[in-house]
Amino acid sequence: MSERAIGVFDSGVGGLTVLRELRCQIPDESLVYLGDTARVPYGTKSSPTVLRYAHEAAGFLLNRQVKLLVVACNTASAVALDELAKHNQVPVVGVIEPGARRALEVTRNGRIGVVGTEGTIRSGAYERALQAGRADVMVHAAACPLFVPLAEEGWAGHDVARLVAREYLAPLLEKNIDTLVLGCTHYPLLKQMLQEVVGPGVQLVDSAQETAKAVAVQLKEHQLLQQTTPAQPPRYFVTDIPDRFERVGGAFLGEKLQGVTTVSLEGI
Amino acid sequence: MSERAIGVFDSGVGGLTVLRELRCQIPDESLVYLGDTARVPYGTKSSPTVLRYAHEAAGFLLNRQVKLLVVACNTASAVALDELAKHNQVPVVGVIEPGARRALEVTRNGRIGVVGTEGTIRSGAYERALQAGRADVMVHAAACPLFVPLAEEGWAGHDVARLVAREYLAPLLEKNIDTLVLGCTHYPLLKQMLQEVVGPGVQLVDSAQETAKAVAVQLKEHQLLQQTTPAQPPRYFVTDIPDRFERVGGAFLGEKLQGVTTVSLEGI
Numbered sequence: 001m002s003e004r005a006i007g008v009f010d011s012g013v014g015g016l017t018v019l020r021e022l023r024c025q026i027p028d029e030s031l032v033y034l035g036d037t038a039r040v041p042y043g044t045k046s047s048p049t050v051l052r053y054a055h056e057a058a059g060f061l062l063n064r065q066v067k068l069l070v071v072a073c074n075t076a077s078a079v080a081l082d083e084l085a086k087h088n089q090v091p092v093v094g095v096i097e098p099g100a101r102r103a104l105e106v107t108r109n110g111r112i113g114v115v116g117t118e119g120t121i122r123s124g125a126y127e128r129a130l131q132a133g134r135a136d137v138m139v140h141a142a143a144c145p146l147f148v149p150l151a152e153e154g155w156a157g158h159d160v161a162r163l164v165a166r167e168y169l170a171p172l173l174e175k176n177i178d179t180l181v182l183g184c185t186h187y188p189l190l191k192q193m194l195q196e197v198v199g200p201g202v203q204l205v206d207s208a209q210e211t212a213k214a215v216a217v218q219l220k221e222h223q224l225l226q227q228t229t230p231a232q233p234p235r236y237f238v239t240d241i242p243d244r245f246e247r248v249g250g251a252f253l254g255e256k257l258q259g260v261t262t263v264s265l266e267g268i
Numbered sequence: 269m270s271e272r273a274i275g276v277f278d279s280g281v282g283g284l285t286v287l288r289e290l291r292c293q294i295p296d297e298s299l300v301y302l303g304d305t306a307r308v309p310y311g312t313k314s315s316p317t318v319l320r321y322a323h324e325a326a327g328f329l330l331n332r333q334v335k336l337l338v339v340a341c342n343t344a345s346a347v348a349l350d351e352l353a354k355h356n357q358v359p360v361v362g363v364i365e366p367g368a369r370r371a372l373e374v375t376r377n378g379r380i381g382v383v384g385t386e387g388t389i390r391s392g393a394y395e396r397a398l399q400a401g402r403a404d405v406m407v408h409a410a411a412c413p414l415f416v417p418l419a420e421e422g423w424a425g426h427d428v429a430r431l432v433a434r435e436y437l438a439p440l441l442e443k444n445i446d447t448l449v450l451g452c453t454h455y456p457l458l459k460q461m462l463q464e465v466v467g468p469g470v471q472l473v474d475s476a477q478e479t480a481k482a483v484a485v486q487l488k489e490h491q492l493l494q495q496t497t498p499a500q501p502p503r504y505f506v507t508d509i510p511d512r513f514e515r516v517g518g519a520f521l522g523e524k525l526q527g528v529t530t531v532s533l534e535g536i
Contacts, residue, residue, distance in 0.1 A: 150414070
């Protein structure tokens, strides 16, 4: 079983920041990535719709015999993680729990900011995860719908991005947060700019990095770490034709994207 | 037949700007609106995927016996209009041809700018429509992916919107355009700000307004104008649950949205 691949899914390109961290932290593991680009984004869709899409995406990867499933999308993690864990045999790792755990480790004043898509913030999943770990923590959350298109446009260093970030983050900074969770897999691309905007007194938590750490722990616990076979190159599947995924995804992966196959999730 | 409703579809809320103009220009007509909110947006998806979605949306409205079909989405009009017109019995009106025709009427120097989603601009549909009407016209097009989230955030009057518009429009203004086609049904919400950015020397063409005029002409030509029955209140259908559509859509429609029903397009 340990020689099987890890399955990673997201609504589109964002989860590639998680894939990148997985390759960096556990380079011996083979990876299969699915981006549901025909229905991207999940962040503006309702919970029942995201739940249905997540089941279909997970089904596709489980049909490919993955040994562990990574829900590399905050919205899908917020809405569907418990359901996916309940209905499947393999370990399922989301991006919310690892980021929340790290935020609780680093905060000194117990005031934690969270930024994410409309769907993630509306779900209240970060509040629940943070307050489950420490009941007296204060959580200040903000939906930032413009961050995803800014990241995809490659405008992270643009004045517009700074202006947007200041607007979204002002209410959080007023609350004197000392920790900010980047609760969307697109946001690592905006990390440097966000650090400038929040200043050195606020520590950023990159949920992609934390998720990769959590995956390594889970593999070890379940004795699923790759033992012998060297890793296969990652395989990429998308539900729309791959042009845009290849073009935009390179920036998220940090290298040229190759070997992308289009598949249908209907009837899974 | 004339007492039947007009069917209008878009990927989401944007087409409500067209519906609003239809209600204003032909108030006696009954209207049925479909927003494919479970799969919105179409603007970043590939042509084959948009074509499939458009066929399903059209199928839903035709099953409801509409007398005329309005493709109130520039991306779907760019990709699917010819196919929809070929396969259906009722007149089909898109948003591109009317906007292009109006732009050719108002331009004095023959230099026309077009702004739209990635999908619309990549399709080259406006260039084709404009140059079919007048071969020597110069068309300068720009994809503006941030305009849709800015409109949906209600940030039309925000400094960010102006900064983004200046960035996108600078190359078009350098080409000395005297006409700018708003080639996305979201953009009427940004009209005032865009007029400020381009200055009084550039005339904006609102494709929602032009499309409503084209619908009135088609109804007359096909003797489909409503004769007797007073108009029913518009009916709204969406493919995701209606919360966000009702909340964001009000600004596009110019009034509170009521009576929204969720439907599935699968298997149409």
